[in-house]
Amino acid sequence: MAELTMEAGTRSRKMSSFNSGWLFALGNYAGAQQPDFKDQEWRKLQVPHDWSIEQQVDPAMAFGGMQAYLPRWNVGWYRKHFHIKSSSDKERLYIQFDGVHHNSEVWINGHFAGKRPYGYVSFQYDLTPYIKWDQDNVIAVKVDNTPMPSDRWYSGSGIYRNVWMIRTDELHVAAWGTFITTPEIHPDKATVHAQIRVNHHGEEPADCTVITEFVDSRGVVLGKCESPVTVSASEEVTVNQETVIPSPHLWSPEQPDLYYARTTIVRDGAETDEYITPFGIREVVLDPNRGLILNGVPLKLKGVCIHHDLGCLGAAYNNQAMKRRLERLKEMGCNAIRFAHNPMAPELLDLCDRMGFLVIDEAFDKWKSLYYEHLYDDWWEKDLEAMLIRDRNHPSIFLWSVGNEVENQGQPSMLVMLKQLTDYCRKLDPTRPVTCALEPHNVPISLREGPIEDKVLHTKKMAELVDILGLNYQEQWYEHYREAMPDTLIVGTETFPYYRGEGNRVKGYLPVNPWFDVEKYDYVIGQFVWAGIDYLGEASYPYKGWASGLIDTCGFRKPISYLQQSFWSEEPMVHIAVFDPAQEDAGAQWTLHWKSPGLASHWTFPEQAGRLMRLVTFTNCESVELFINNESYGVRKLTDYPNRLMEWHVPYHAGTIRAVGRNGDAIVSEYEMKTAGAPHRIVLDTDRSLLRADARDIAHIEVSVVDEQGIVVPNSDFELSFDVQDKGEIIGVDNGDLRDHEPYKSSRRKTRGGRCLLVVHSGLETGEVVITAAGDGLAVGELRIKVEE
Numbered sequence: 001m002a003e004l005t006m007e008a009g010t011r012s013r014k015m016s017s018f019n020s021g022w023l024f025a026l027g028n029y030a031g032a033q034q035p036d037f038k039d040q041e042w043r044k045l046q047v048p049h050d051w052s053i054e055q056q057v058d059p060a061m062a063f064g065g066m067q068a069y070l071p072r073w074n075v076g077w078y079r080k081h082f083h084i085k086s087s088s089d090k091e092r093l094y095i096q097f098d099g100v101h102h103n104s105e106v107w108i109n110g111h112f113a114g115k116r117p118y119g120y121v122s123f124q125y126d127l128t129p130y131i132k133w134d135q136d137n138v139i140a141v142k143v144d145n146t147p148m149p150s151d152r153w154y155s156g157s158g159i160y161r162n163v164w165m166i167r168t169d170e171l172h173v174a175a176w177g178t179f180i181t182t183p184e185i186h187p188d189k190a191t192v193h194a195q196i197r198v199n200h201h202g203e204e205p206a207d208c209t210v211i212t213e214f215v216d217s218r219g220v221v222l223g224k225c226e227s228p229v230t231v232s233a234s235e236e237v238t239v240n241q242e243t244v245i246p247s248p249h250l251w252s253p254e255q256p257d258l259y260y261a262r263t264t265i266v267r268d269g270a271e272t273d274e275y276i277t278p279f280g281i282r283e284v285v286l287d288p289n290r291g292l293i294l295n296g297v298p299l300k301l302k303g304v305c306i307h308h309d310l311g312c313l314g315a316a317y318n319n320q321a322m323k324r325r326l327e328r329l330k331e332m333g334c335n336a337i338r339f340a341h342n343p344m345a346p347e348l349l350d351l352c353d354r355m356g357f358l359v360i361d362e363a364f365d366k367w368k369s370l371y372y373e374h375l376y377d378d379w380w381e382k383d384l385e386a387m388l389i390r391d392r393n394h395p396s397i398f399l400w401s402v403g404n405e406v407e408n409q410g411q412p413s414m415l416v417m418l419k420q421l422t423d424y425c426r427k428l429d430p431t432r433p434v435t436c437a438l439e440p441h442n443v444p445i446s447l448r449e450g451p452i453e454d455k456v457l458h459t460k461k462m463a464e465l466v467d468i469l470g471l472n473y474q475e476q477w478y479e480h481y482r483e484a485m486p487d488t489l490i491v492g493t494e495t496f497p498y499y500r501g502e503g504n505r506v507k508g509y510l511p512v513n514p515w516f517d518v519e520k521y522d523y524v525i526g527q528f529v530w531a532g533i534d535y536l537g538e539a540s541y542p543y544k545g546w547a548s549g550l551i552d553t554c555g556f557r558k559p560i561s562y563l564q565q566s567f568w569s570e571e572p573m574v575h576i577a578v579f580d581p582a583q584e585d586a587g588a589q590w591t592l593h594w595k596s597p598g599l600a601s602h603w604t605f606p607e608q609a610g611r612l613m614r615l616v617t618f619t620n621c622e623s624v625e626l627f628i629n630n631e632s633y634g635v636r637k638l639t640d641y642p643n644r645l646m647e648w649h650v651p652y653h654a655g656t657i658r659a660v661g662r663n664g665d666a667i668v669s670e671y672e673m674k675t676a677g678a679p680h681r682i683v684l685d686t687d688r689s690l691l692r693a694d695a696r697d698i699a700h701i702e703v704s705v706v707d708e709q710g711i712v713v714p715n716s717d718f719e720l721s722f723d724v725q726d727k728g729e730i731i732g733v734d735n736g737d738l739r740d741h742e743p744y745k746s747s748r749r750k751t752r753g754g755r756c757l758l759v760v761h762s763g764l765e766t767g768e769v770v771i772t773a774a775g776d777g778l779a780v781g782e783l784r785i786k787v788e789e
Helices: 319-332 346-355 370-374 376-391 412-428 445-449 452-463 475-484 515-520 561-568 581-586
Strands: 014-017 022-026 043-045 075-083 091-097 104-108 111-116 123-126 136-144 163-169 171-185 189-200 206-215 221-231 235-246 259-267 270-279 284-287 291-294 301-306 336-339 358-362 397-404 434-438 469-472 490-495 500-502 508-510 524-529 574-579 612-619 623-628 631-637 646-651 656-663 666-674 681-686 690-692 698-706 719-726 728-734 748-750 755-762 767-774 781-788
Touching: 091 104, 091 171, 111 123, 163 171, 163 270, 171 259, 171 270, 171 376, 189 206, 189 221, 189 259, 189 270, 206 235, 221 235, 291 524, 301 319, 301 358, 301 490, 319 346, 319 561, 319 698, 336 524, 346 358, 346 376, 370 376, 376 397, 376 412, 397 412, 397 490, 412 434, 412 452, 434 452, 434 490, 452 469, 452 475, 469 475, 475 490, 475 500, 490 515, 515 524, 515 561, 561 574, 561 612, 574 656, 574 666, 612 623, 612 656, 623 646, 631 646, 681 767, 681 781, 690 755, 698 767, 698 781, 719 728, 719 755, 728 748, 748 755, 755 767
Parallel strands: 301 336, 301 524, 336 358, 358 397, 397 434, 434 469, 469 490, 490 524, 690 781
Antiparallel strands: 014 163, 022 043, 022 075, 075 136, 091 123, 091 163, 104 111, 104 136, 171 189, 189 235, 206 221, 206 259, 259 270, 284 291, 500 508, 574 612, 612 646, 623 631, 623 656, 656 666, 681 698, 698 755, 719 748, 719 767, 728 755, 767 781
């Protein structure tokens, strides 16, 4: 069955993309909100759009490390002219922004519609009082990114998420107006409850019937409720409905089954609205002794933290780009994602629902510092509500987080705010637990360096106000916390990618992965590695981003990601990584504990001929046998390596190195690397062979320099130039090196390790996109992608 969404079309509610046809100018223009403002020379574009990613790196930029040294301290204006036909004098018209960063103000035909300072939440405005039916209209959006400092990471600038035009009858379901819960779940049946808010903008009371059909993924109606309702003029009522679904398919990361609630409102025999809500049926139990129980089965969270940027695309949301990243995480066995540290695009939650990721949905980073310091008192409730009511039907979300590494942890002022926020979460969604991510540094020095008993008592004050104790980088104290709070569950909301803490201080680190603490203790429900994917910002020059992720900004997996896969994946796997000092500088720019050892996943080291090489095999197999040019160098058993870093010292001989993983005597996995010869040609591989002619669909082209046998040449990098002809356009280039300051919007890129990434999007015409890549002394690479309606 085609996916049920409001965008896919309903009988009475029209939700259409409002992304195309915008005009943009960078700068503050007096009078730009007025309909007759002269904008003929403004740039034409479509949103989502991020103006900062188009800029040149500026090392002298104020607070530049936070924002990848990509200028953003400016005002930008967006304007759109549109004509809309009236179909009924009872029609309502709304505009929905899924995110504008930040400090946005919106006008329609010169009338002020509203403002939203926080850049990460979705919001709607009612345009009906100001719209000119069957005439030209102008909507204007001012985006003010001048306040400093802002977020600690790259936020991007502008209308960077989708925009929607919504047309409804005057009698309709309110914005994000449904709340689906499953109060009782049994193998043979599940009770599903729907709470529906109905708005009426008419001048007379409306007698109507609210009908909700509960539909499975095949389109079969499994339950139906009808409720007669009278809605007074200009009022809102809440309707409660309940049904029983037989033999429910339970949502889980392994089997992410979805259902749909299709709510219609009927008045005088005519349908006035149809509203579709995807949801899932799953039971989450927090057992003090067994941990997280999903659908009756204990589950460990194999998670990563991610920020919202998409590398060379910046903050401008693209669903295909995000899906490609999530697919790489799935390859590792990842089953959970923590949104750091703000609400994300709603489409990302849809992906998590469909692909099977459990989510920590987080509202804020700091509360009373950086940009939000001036917003908290007036906006915390509105912004938290915006996240909760928009997101609370997603089965992927199992935990709300109200903050990350906030100020004055454990102090009276902080405890008051923590209670305020957690109570509000429970008020709007009593079905999910709440946490706040705590870190060991944001406390008085006496507690950081003092007796563990004082640290525990301090943390206990905060633990009493949350449902799960969220801890950043505190594995060495798990046992102490548990002893003092025997009914408290712990989740590693942030963990290092390779090291864990040691002893009573925050300065000692061991080369032992924090995953072992998750495996060891039932009361530790999981870990979220910082970070799953490299991101822009939070950097120190010459870096322009955080480089210690498991995946780089191109979406290419790093060797250390296979160690994580060996912990998380149920599928037998083995991978070879060679210790390579030349890779040490490719790690994070901060202190040692953010790095993993310098590793390379290739076997091309001509300067090491005849010398001993140190390498490691990452595996979840019982044993590994290593071969070089078909000569065995022995067998290692995983049980002999308690940290699961199976190390080898072997002589370097050009040719083929191969690892064979066995369970018992059976070969269950193999991996090999071959020595590359001289660079010969360019190869282009795409994740899409067909694009839609909508000027939005994109393809990621992974570009490799290879030898005559097709082996990637990792030790010779080339400046490549790209040409895209006919029905497409380059929208980004990248090589994953966060020290590379060349622009992301370009037709050239230098390879890194023999590879780089090119992103193209389709136009509005059908045909074929022809992409070529050229470099000195290399045979040209060519790729063709079809573009269809």
